[in-house]
Amino acid sequence: MQSNTATEKPPVTKAYNGKDRNDLLFGWNPQAELWNGRFAMIGFLAYLLWDLNGYSVVRNLLHLVG
Template sequence: MQDTQKMTATAIEDRNAWKFGFTPQAELWNGRFAMLGFVAALATEYLTGGGTLHFLGLM
């Protein structure tokens, strides 16, 4: 019976909640923002014909 209670408590936890520190939720948000940044860099390269650093004027 205790295994069922532990599983239910874990299933109720909101994995999209904002929590600070090294938590599974923080790692999920970190991965999501990294994917968004990568897609933005690819779109910049595709639309401008140059790299992201060239677009920002750093090279």
């Protein structure tokens, strides 16, 4: 049976600069950036839902200032 190279999936890269991506690494690394983005999306969604329910920090601050 012949394999078609156009439909084969590429091998998964398990290392980043010779280190495992899921190792506990400190500082700026791809894994930390993924988690930072995920938490930012969760926080933005939580604030959006909070604002849609009528509790808005920004709106309350504008009323206090103006």
